[in-house]
Amino acid sequence: MKPRPPTGRRLANLVVSLSAGASALIGIVILFWITIIVVIRGFGALNLAFFTQMPTPPGVGGGGLANAIVGTLVLTMVATLLALPLGLLAGIYLAEFGGEARAADYSRFSANVLMGMPSIIVGVFAYAMVVVPLGHFCGYAGGLALAILMLPVVTRTTEDMLRLVPNTLREAALALGAPRWRVILAVVFRAAKAGLITGTLLAVARVSGETAPLLFTALNSPYMMTSLGQPTPNLPVTIFNYAMSPYPDWQQKAWGASLLITGGVLALTLLTRYILGERKR
Amino acid sequence: MSKAAQASGTEGLMPTVLKVFRGRRSKSATGADKSFRWLTLGCSLLVPLMMIAIGLELVLTSLPALKHFGWRFFFSQEWNPVLQEFGAASSIYGTLVSTLIAMLIAIPLSLAVALFLVELAPPRLSRVVGTLIELLAAVPSIIYGMWGLYVFAPFMSHYIQPFLGETLGFLPLFQGPPMGIGMLTAGIIIAFMVLPFVSAIARDVFSLVPSVVKEAAFGMGATTWEVTYKVTIPYGLVGIIGAAFLGLGRALGETMAVTFVIGNAHKISASLFTGANTIASTLANEFSEATEPLYISSLVALGLVLYVITYLVQMFSQMMLRRMYRSWSVGL
Numbered sequence: 001m002k003p004r005p006p007t008g009r010r011l012a013n014l015v016v017s018l019s020a021g022a023s024a025l026i027g028i029v030i031l032f033w034i035t036i037i038v039v040i041r042g043f044g045a046l047n048l049a050f051f052t053q054m055p056t057p058p059g060v061g062g063g064g065l066a067n068a069i070v071g072t073l074v075l076t077m078v079a080t081l082l083a084l085p086l087g088l089l090a091g092i093y094l095a096e097f098g099g100e101a102r103a104a105d106y107s108r109f110s111a112n113v114l115m116g117m118p119s120i121i122v123g124v125f126a127y128a129m130v131v132v133p134l135g136h137f138c139g140y141a142g143g144l145a146l147a148i149l150m151l152p153v154v155t156r157t158t159e160d161m162l163r164l165v166p167n168t169l170r171e172a173a174l175a176l177g178a179p180r181w182r183v184i185l186a187v188v189f190r191a192a193k194a195g196l197i198t199g200t201l202l203a204v205a206r207v208s209g210e211t212a213p214l215l216f217t218a219l220n221s222p223y224m225m226t227s228l229g230q231p232t233p234n235l236p237v238t239i240f241n242y243a244m245s246p247y248p249d250w251q252q253k254a255w256g257a258s259l260l261i262t263g264g265v266l267a268l269t270l271l272t273r274y275i276l277g278e279r280k281r
Numbered sequence: 282m283s284k285a286a287q288a289s290g291t292e293g294l295m296p297t298v299l300k301v302f303r304g305r306r307s308k309s310a311t312g313a314d315k316s317f318r319w320l321t322l323g324c325s326l327l328v329p330l331m332m333i334a335i336g337l338e339l340v341l342t343s344l345p346a347l348k349h350f351g352w353r354f355f356f357s358q359e360w361n362p363v364l365q366e367f368g369a370a371s372s373i374y375g376t377l378v379s380t381l382i383a384m385l386i387a388i389p390l391s392l393a394v395a396l397f398l399v400e401l402a403p404p405r406l407s408r409v410v411g412t413l414i415e416l417l418a419a420v421p422s423i424i425y426g427m428w429g430l431y432v433f434a435p436f437m438s439h440y441i442q443p444f445l446g447e448t449l450g451f452l453p454l455f456q457g458p459p460m461g462i463g464m465l466t467a468g469i470i471i472a473f474m475v476l477p478f479v480s481a482i483a484r485d486v487f488s489l490v491p492s493v494v495k496e497a498a499f500g501m502g503a504t505t506w507e508v509t510y511k512v513t514i515p516y517g518l519v520g521i522i523g524a525a526f527l528g529l530g531r532a533l534g535e536t537m538a539v540t541f542v543i544g545n546a547h548k549i550s551a552s553l554f555t556g557a558n559t560i561a562s563t564l565a566n567e568f569s570e571a572t573e574p575l576y577i578s579s580l581v582a583l584g585l586v587l588y589v590i591t592y593l594v595q596m597f598s599q600m601m602l603r604r605m606y607r608s609w610s611v612g613l
Contacts, residue, residue, distance in 0.1 A: 013504035016393075017401055023393035024402075027414045027480075030473050034420060034428045041431075086324050093321035103326060110329035113595040116527060117335075117588070118534020120561050124584040125335045127568070128342045137569070148335075152328055181317035209421025212536040212561070216568040236423050240537065243427050254427065262424050269419040273412065 038262050045256025055222050058247035065257055067224045071233040075139060075218060076208050079146030084200060087151050091158020096184055111152035122148050123213035131217060139228030142218025146207045153206055157199030161192045198272040205268035209261050211236035235261055336588060343582035346575060360547035367579035369586060371547045376559040380532040382468025387475040388525055395483035400505055418477035426541030429470045434461035434542055442554055453551040465553040467543040471535050475528040482524035486517035489609055523601030530594040534587060536561035560587045
């Protein structure tokens with residue numbers, strides 16, 4: 001015979017178990033609710049013109065967001081080019097040289113704090129550093145803001161990924177007489193390649209939908225960008241402006257852009273999870 | 282010495298080769314190693330430097346406004362760009378209240394999700410559900426805003442707010458017309474956005490509690506709830522507090538979703554159904570239109586307030602989480 005706890009305790013347990021299941025369900029429902037709405041409302045806006053044509057004034061109809069799509073790609077690329085080398089090198093120090101040193105500890109701590117810093121604050125910083133001296137909004141400021149947001153993500157994932165590489169590989173390379181820097185760049189990096197790519201993709205996914213740091217740095221523009229010294233059109237701020245506008249055709253464009261961004265970010269995130277899953281196996 | 286080396290007559294060469302190699306290594310290679318090490322150290326110090334630079338820049342830019350208004354800046358509700366009169370009270374109040382609503386919902390919800398993932402769900406289901414919950418964190422803030430404004434706010438005004446008005450309407454909190462947008466809606470959406478961050482750490486905490494400890498309690502006849510409530514949560518309390526503060530930091534600074542649904546009104550009102558604003562939403566709405574130096578400086582001063590609050594919250598959270606991971610990796 002199995003001893004069973006008295007009814008009251010069993011009941012409490014049942015209630016808690018059910019509400020735990022319900023909580024998980026709420027999370028999933030919200031996720032699907034958002035994705036389904038974005039797909040339904042955004043799908044109608046996506047056509048060839050959306051990707052190839054320039055925006056039209058409200059009410060005119062037609063047109064697309066080619067400039068914003070290009071602008072977002074360029075801004076993300078600029079941010080990646082700035083943050084990736086610095087983040088990789090910083091990660092190398094933390095994993096290979098730093099250890100428990102105070103400098104490494106402080107850097108790790110700051111990276112975690114910076115990751116939790118509201119992105120709009122980083123926007124204010126980029127505004128004060130770039131927009132104020134130059135006297136006008138520009139793409140450089142937007143790229144800088146995104147790069148600052150990427151830096152701690154790349155740094156921490158690089159450290160984590162390099163730490164997964166077994167020490168025997170390093171020892172073998174050192175024993176062959178290779179200097180530390182070659183051991184790291186040629187051997188450890190190669191062993192951690194998949195992880196490093198994943199980390200980069202995660203960082204890109206994180207910043208490509210960021211709106212707040214671009215609002216008053218890159219701003220937005222209805223024209224195709226010609227240089228980063230000018231206000232740079234981009235998808236997130238376009239979504240914000242169009243969604244807040246009273247024009248139905250602009251709102252529909254905003255949904256189309258939302259679908260593009262959400263689809264891109266979720267796909268990148270799932271891809272990184274897949275790569276990491278493959279590695280663990 | 283290998284037979285091949287003997288046969289080819291390279292035996293005598295080996296010491297020379299070694300000497301050459303060692304010589305090369307001690308000069309150029311260690312020099313390169315040293316500079317490489319300094320280079321990486323420099324890059325890793327860039328992160329804390331950035332942190333300090335952001336703080337300094339915010340202080341410098343907000344000084345004019347803080348000097349002009351003094352302490353009044355933090356306690357005045359007045360926000361009038363035309364008269365150049367700025368006070369942060371309503372933004373600070375809105376930030377705190379929307380965060381409070383969010384945390385009241387998000388913490389129990391996240392703990393329940395973590396409990397489900399670790400203790401209740403079978404492993405395969407747990408993996409799928411865990412991935413889906415994590416994807417919630419990947420959805421950009423502005424998408425929550427779009428969904429919040431066009432889908433969730435109408436849902437609130439049709440179902441949730443009338444219901445709250447009827448049942449709890451005697452409280453000033455739930456009085457007023459159910460417009461959908463406002464403080465309550467913003468708080469609930471922030472809760473959904475914070476949920477994946479808190480539950481991910483809570484999940485770690487729950488699964489890091491040694492199974493021996495849990496099994497001992499199960500062996501005494503405790504139910505899953507009793508084990509969680511009396512063993513797992515007390516055992517992992519430091520980590521759970523750390524997770525909660527991490528979520529708190531995120532909730533305080535949440536910008537785009539809030540800007541869409543909070544209604545952006547510079548006033549403090551008792552009802553959660555009316556429009557309000559937060560520090561982040563004020564910045565998002567007004568920064569690109571501000572031209573006068575005092576206006577910009579006041580906005581940056583708002584940013585400084587947010588920076589200081591989130592920095593302290595994040596710092597506390599990191600300390601708690603570090604304490605947990607340290608003591609657990611060493612102590613057990």
